[in-house]
Amino acid sequence: MADLTTTFAGIKSPNPFWLASAPPTDKEYNVRRAFEAGWGGVVWKTLGEDGPPVVNVNGPRYGAIWGADRRLLGLNNIELITDRPLDVNLREIKAVKRDYPDRAMVVSLMVPCEEDAWKRILPRVEETGADGIELNFGCPHGMAERGMGSAVGQVPEYIEMVTRWCKQNTRMPVIVKLTPNITDIRYPARAAHRGGADAVSLINTINSITSVNLDLMAPEPTIDGKGTHGGYCGPAVKPIALNMVAEIARDADTAGLPISAIGGITTWRDAAEFIALGAGNAQVCTAVMTYGFKIVEEMIAGLSLWMDEQGYASIDDFAGRAVPNVTDWQYLNLNYVTKARINQELCIKCGRCFAACEDTSHQAISMSEDRVFDVKDDECVACNLCVNVCPVEDCITMEELAPGTLDERTGQKVPAEAADWTVHPNNPSAAAAE
C-alpha cells in the first residue's frame, strides 16, 4: 500500500489531508473528532490578540450557490477569526496536541501589524507544543477593515515584514497563507519567501457576493436588510486555486518553497491534482463543512488506490510532476493539430454540439435529417466547445492529426516539427530564424 505520510515544512503527518483554519478547527471538541476520523493534521481556527474577543454577526453568516439537487457548489462567509478567548484556545490546543502527537497541529494567527503584538503571542503558541504557525493574511472581510488579514496580504512589503518578525521570534515553522484577492499571486509569495517563510498556503477565500435577494434588493446573506461581500470557497474556486498554486510552483523566484494547497478540495482526486501541480499537502474546509469529517476516509482510500495503481510509493513520487507541463501560451505548439471526432455509438443525438458550434463557434458540425452529427474537418478549429457541452462523457474526443496529413481547414500538411508563437511569421517580434 502506498505510503501517505508527509513531512511538510518539517511538520510530519500520517496523510496529506489537513483541515484548513475555519469552523471545523475552532475548538477541541471538533479537532479531537477530526483526528479520530483520520485527518492528518489541522490548522487551528485563526487566533487573534489577547483581550476582548472579536464578535460575529448574529444573523446568517454563510451564503451559497447550489446545483439543481442542492449540491453545494460554492460557499461564502462573513465569519471573522475565532470569537473564543485566546487562553481557552491555547489550553485546548495543548491538550489535543498532547493526546495526538502524531498529527500535525498548526495554529493560525492574525494580530495587528506591529512587531510587539507578534512577540506577545508567539511564545504562548510555542508553549502549547504546536508544530507550526500559519499567518492568516487572507480574510477578505471584517479583519481587513481593521488593518489585518487581506489588508496585509495585499501589500507584499507587509507580508515580508511580518514573516520576518515571526521567523525572528519563534523556532516554529512559519506558513504564510495567501489571499487570492490580488492581481498576481507571485508577488505575495515572493515576499513571503524573502521574509523567510517555510511555506505558503493558498488560497484563502475570494471576495464575493453569492446572490442578490430580489425581494429585499439586498445581497445574500442578508442581515437586517443589508449584506456585505464575503469570502468564496468550495468546489467553485478550485480552478482559481489550481492556477495560483501552479503559478507559484513554476516561478523561479519561489522554486522549492513548499505549498499547502487550499481551495475547493472535495475528493482525493482534487488533492492529487494539487499535489501534481506542486503542493506538498492539501487543506480542506468547505467539503467537511458540507459532509462532515468522515469524507477523509474516501480521500485516503481513493488516493492510496490511485497511487498503487500508478506505482507511486509515496506522495513525493508524484508531487510536482505536472509542473513542467504548465507553460505560457506563447510556448504552446501551434503545429499540433486536432479535430473533433464524434463516436456515433455513444452519441445520443441531443444536438447540443451542433447548436454550440453552429451558433457560437465555427459552423463545423453538420446535422442530417435523421439527426446524425458529423464534424466538418474543413471548418473545425478544434476549440473543444463541443466536447465541453456534450452530455455524454468521451463521446466527442479531440484526435491529433498525424504529421504529414492534410489539415482540410488550412489546406496545409501538418508539419512534423513543433513551432510556437515565438517563431510564428505573424508575430512581429518573432525571432527571425533565417
Place this chain on the structure above:
Amino acid sequence: MPNSPMTPGIVANRLPEDRLQENFSDLHPPLDAHEAAVAADRCYFCHDAPCMTACPTSIDIPLFIREIQTGRPDAAARTILEQNILGGMCARVCPTETLCEEVCVREVAEGKPVEIGRLQRYATDVVMAANDHPFERGAPTGKHVAVVGAGPAGLACAHRLAMYGHEVTIMDARPRPGGLNEYGIAAYKTTGGFAAAEVDWLLKIGGITVENGKKLGRDFSLQDLARTHDAVFLAIGLAGVNDLGTPGEDKDNVLDAVDFIADLRQARDLSALPVGRDIVVIGGGMTAVDAAVQSKLLGALNVAMVYRRGRERMSASEYEQDLAASKGVHIIYNAQPVAVHGNGAVREVEFEYTVEEDGKLKGTGETFRLKADQVFKAIGQRLDGAPEGLKIEGGKIAVSGAGRTGLAGVWAGGDCASGGDDLTVTGVAQGRDAAEDIHRALLA
C-alpha cells in the same frame, strides 16, 4: 355488514372508503418544487428536440423545462398553453411513453426519459392554482362560429377562435362539457374534478357560450348551423360502440365499457357504485385497460381482460399493460368470444383460442369459459350521428388540410375526423389547427 371483494353478484361497497380513496388517487402524484427542479435539470435542452417533434401539439418542451429550471413555472405554463390549451389534461393523460418521452434522448440513451409529462403538470398546475388565465380574447370580429362537441377538439378550437375575437357557441349532447375528459379518461389520471375545473378555466377567456344537452341531428341540423353561423366545427368524437357480434351479447350485464367508465367518472360516491365479483373485459385498447383496472380498483375479485390477438398487437401501450397487470388484472391474449352464457343475465363467457396466420386471425377450435357477473365490451368506438352530406372515409369524417370537410364552411377534428391517433392531445392539435384555418377563411 359491509361487502368485500368476495361478496357474490354485483354489489356496491366492496372496499372501505380509505382504500377506495387510495385506489383512485393520482396515478402519478404531482412533483413538488424541488422534485421539479431536479427533474428539469435532467433535460439537455436539445437542439431541434425530438420530444417536441413527437408532441402532436408541438409544445416547445426544452424551453418550458428551462423555464421551470429558472424558477418560472408560470412562464413554462404559458409556453405549454400557447400550443396546447389543455396542457393540464394532456400532462395527466398523454401516453407519454409512446409520444415525447419515448423519443427523449435520455430514454434512448438510458431508458429513463426526462419526466416531461409530470413537469408539464407541475407548470400548468401553478397557473391553474393561481386561477390565472394568461390569454385575452381578441377584439370582437362580429363573426360567429358553431362548434359541435365540447371535448378536447371542440374546446381547443373554441379557445383559439376566441383569441382571434370570433364569437363561439359550443353545443354538446351531454349534460356536462369536457367530452371524454369528463366522461372517459380513467379517474386516477384526472383526480379532484380537474376536467371540469379546466373547462371553467379555459372558458375564462370569454366569448364562448356552451350549450349542453343539445344534440346535433336531434335538436338541430348541420344546415341550421351553417345558415346561422359563419363557420361550423364538428368535434363529436366517436359516440357509437362496436358490437361483439357474439350470440348472447344481449344478455343483462353485458355492457359497453365506456358507459361503465362514464358512470364511474360521474359517481359522487364511489362506494355506492356496484361492481361484479367476476369481471370480463373484452378488448385490447386503452378503454379495455381502463375498464379492467378501475373495476379491480373498485373491489372486483377477478378481472380478466381478453384480447383476440397477441401482446404485440395490443393497442394499449406496454406501460398500460403493465399497469393493468400490477393492479391484478389477468390479461389473456389470443382468445375471442364465441358465446355469452347465462339465464337472462350473463354467467359465463366462452372464448376460443386464436392464432394469427399471415395477418389473418383464425380460431383454433379449442374453447374455455370465464365466469362473469359483468362483461365490459371495449372493442372500439365508432362514429355515430355524423350529419348527412359529409364524406366518410375509414369510418370517420374525411378531412383534408387543417380539418376541411368537403362542405364549404364546415370543418371537423378530433376522434370523429380522419387522420391522427384517437388521443386527447391529437384532438387538441386538430381543434387548434382548424381554428387557425377557420380564422384565415373568415378574414379572407
